[in-house]
Amino acid sequence: MSGVPAKGRTTDPVITTRQLTRRYGRRVGVESVDLDISEGEIFGFLGPNGAGKTTTIRLLLGFLRPSAGQACIFGWDCWRQSDRVKSAVGYVPGDLRLY
Numbered sequence: 092m093s094g095v096p097a098k099g100r101t102t103d104p105v106i107t108t109r110q111l112t113r114r115y116g117r118r119v120g121v122e123s124v125d126l127d128i129s130e131g132e133i134f135g136f137l138g139p140n141g142a143g144k145t146t147t148i149r150l151l152l153g154f155l156r157p158s159a160g161q162a163c164i165f166g167w168d169c170w171r172q173s174d175r176v177k178s179a180v181g182y183v184p185g186d187l188r189l190y
Contacts (some may be wrong), residue, residue, distance in 0.1 A: 103166070105130050106151065110160035113146050120146035123160070145185075152182055 106128040113120040121143035128134050136144050149155040151162050153173020162169040164176045 102129070104128055106134075106162075106164050108147075108151075108160065108162045111147070111150060111157055111162050112159040113143075113150055113155060114158040121150070148182070152176060152180065 104127040106126060108124050108126045111124040111126075112122050124143075124147060136147070138144050146155065150157055151164060151169050153169050153176055156170050165179060167175045169176055
């Protein structure tokens with residue numbers, strides 16, 4: 092790879108987190124997560140139960156407010172501009188229950 096973006100692609104990350112942290116009282120959901128995920132990248136989000144995968148996704152979609160740090164998708168702040176993030180990102184939770 093030459094490091095030159097393909098036509099129409101940017102080098103700016105689509106998803107960025109900096110020191111993203113979520114606490115529940117004294118318990119820590121996620122702590123100091125730093126990510127840069129670029130357009131076209133395939134990213135696996137794996138870990139054991141309780142590792143913070145769902146918490147991180149909920150922070151990215153603006154369903155939870157971070158205790159510290161920041162998350163952005165497409166340059167939009169995931170908490171302050173969650174309406175824009177939600178309109179641009181699809182999400183189906185693993186525990187979805189329909190009648």
